[in-house]
Structures are given as C-alpha cells and as structure tokens.
Amino acid sequence: SSGQVSHLSTQRIFGKPGYIDQIILNDNQASQLTDGFALGITLLVSLTGRGAVGLLNACDDALEEPDTAEGIAAADAGWSAAQAEELARLVVGLALVKKKKRMPLAEALPRLEALAEAAEAEIPSLAGAAAAELDGEARQCDFCWSAPRSVRFACGHALYCEACVPRVLARDTNCPTCRQPALPIAAIGTQVAEQATFVYQPPTRAVPHLPPP
16 A cells, blocks of 8 residues: 555665665665565575675576576585576575666565475475474574574464564564565464474454563
8 A cells, every 4th residue: 555665775885795675775765575585595595505795797607597497506416407597586586687677575475385395395304304303392483592482473484482573563563574465363372383484374263462561
C-alpha cells in the first residue's frame, strides 16, 4: 500500500567492503533491495569460496551464463552443476541487475529454501546427522546465547528466546533475516528450538500473541 515504507535514508554508512550496495553509496538509502544485494554477495562467496571484494566483476562471465557457474564453484565445496547454476541465478537477480529489475527478497528466499531442502534430500546422511544434533542440543537464542530459541515470527523464522523477543521487536518489528513483518507471533514454546530455523507459515494461519514481558 502507499503507506508502506519502501526504504530508509541515512547519512551514516555501515557495512563490510564488498557487501555494500551501490544504492546505499549513491543514494544513502537502505531497503530490502540493499539487503538482497548483501545476500546475493554472500551466496556468491559461498559458491566460490573467495572474498567478497571485487567478486562480482571477477565472476562476470559465469554470471552472464549461469549454466556455466560450475566453473567458478569452489572445488572442495561439493556444489553440483544444478546447484551452482541456481545460486548464480539468485546472485544475478539479487545483486547484478539494475535496481528496477532486482529480484525481491520474497521471491529469492523460497528459492533458497528449496535449494537447501533439495540438497538435504540428496544427502540423507547429512540431514540425519543435523537432525540428531538438534535432538541432542537445542539451538540457542541469537540475542543472548543463553536460552533456547522459543519464538517463531510470522514470516516463519525462529531466532530468539521468549525473554529476548520484546527487546528485539522494540527496535524493529521486521524479521532481521528476511525483513518481512515479524508480527503476529506464529509459535511460542520449547518445541520451536527442535524445529527448523524456517518453517513456512500459511497466510491464513491463526497465531497466538506474545505475552507482555
């Protein structure tokens, strides 16, 4: 809607070299597009095993023809040709094309989730090992690191314990991972720590509200 905020303007620029979008440098504007650029660079770093600075230019040929992306994949990373191609297409959509043609995060994240799920299906032993690890040790809150994650946001991500969520949401009501609205809370309880970090939430799902701190 017209009342939604599309970007934030800033006079102070923070970020790691190689991950800062030109939109921020030129326009002093941070948005989902600039978050998507950083994600795209992160995917390219993961694919190639190389540093972020100058990486887009160094991989320009492969990114122009994503079906050749296996040629820039790190030899010890184990990326298949199909995985390398999909990662390259995500990088192009998030970080290489012009602003008006950028891929929205809402489109990129499900594709990335599907890529991860397909990889787990191809290597069931690794998926089983990860599940066993989760059974033995609940993942810890990203804020305090002293309690299990116990709250799932409306977007589907679970990052924090119940005690820390009010402090996080007081600063920003968008999920720090996908920048989608975190409210209303989708789930609360110890079972959240035993589930995947991201669990798809149907749009019509009825959700409980987080009790006041």
